[in-house]
Amino acid sequence: MANWSPARGLLGRLCRARMIHTVRTESHVTEHKMKLSLWLLCVGVLLGGYNAPSAAADDAGGVRGWYIGNSVGSTTPKAKNFASSQSWSLDAGYRFKYLSLELSNSELGQFRYKDAAAPDSDVRVSGVSLLAVPRYEVNSWLALEALHGVYHWRRKAQAFGVQLNSDKGTDMTFGAGLWFQLKGRVALNLRWRRYDNSSGTDLSQTAFGVRYVFH
Numbered sequence: 001m002a003n004w005s006p007a008r009g010l011l012g013r014l015c016r017a018r019m020i021h022t023v024r025t026e027s028h029v030t031e032h033k034m035k036l037s038l039w040l041l042c043v044g045v046l047l048g049g050y051n052a053p054s055a056a057a058d059d060a061g062g063v064r065g066w067y068i069g070n071s072v073g074s075t076t077p078k079a080k081n082f083a084s085s086q087s088w089s090l091d092a093g094y095r096f097k098y099l100s101l102e103l104s105n106s107e108l109g110q111f112r113y114k115d116a117a118a119p120d121s122d123v124r125v126s127g128v129s130l131l132a133v134p135r136y137e138v139n140s141w142l143a144l145e146a147l148h149g150v151y152h153w154r155r156k157a158q159a160f161g162v163q164l165n166s167d168k169g170t171d172m173t174f175g176a177g178l179w180f181q182l183k184g185r186v187a188l189n190l191r192w193r194r195y196d197n198s199s200g201t202d203l204s205q206t207a208f209g210v211r212y213v214f215h
Contacts, residue, residue: 093133129149
């Protein structure tokens with residue numbers, strides 16, 4: 001958890017002009033990424049409403065095959081004095097009969113650190129995860145998911161746009177979710193995930209996503 005605490009001694013010597021410019025630039029980039037993720041979600045939901053019912057869904061468990069997806073959500077650090085942050089991910093995987101394998105590129109968030117003894121600073125966490133997703137098919141449109149895998153993370157701490165420190169590592173991630181199969185090839189999912197020990201603290205994420213299955 002110590003890795004999430006900013007280096008306070010450096011903060012007083014930062015250049016004000018550079019701070020404002022960099023903060024605004026990174027804020028705009030993050031905002032554009034979130035807008036793109038939301039747009040992709042809306043497109044996926046609309047496609048689900050117009051597709052014809054799929055003939056590839058089996059009795060025991062819905063659609064099979066390759067899929068791609070996009071998710072948006074909120075992530076909360078366990079470390080003290082850090083606020084929650086919006087998050088997003090781009091996902092791809094393959095659905096077998098009772099198991100999926102999934103690769104995900106995620107931006108877990110830019111977490112604002114607030115402390116009366118130091119200026120505000122941010123910790124940004126992103127990375128790639130590989131998941132095994134066993135599932136139980138309740139019926140033709142609903143499945144219960146369990147998630148278990150590894151997450152390779154990168155953390156950067158910065159204040160006023162100037163990087164203070166960074167590190168990276170690989171740790172476990174796990175969670176649970178619901179898969180809602182719409183008409184045709186589009187599905188929606190709702191997931192909760194825990195990212196263990198990302199640079200010294202745990203992260204909890206709740207996310208809503210859309211999936212398009214190529215079957």
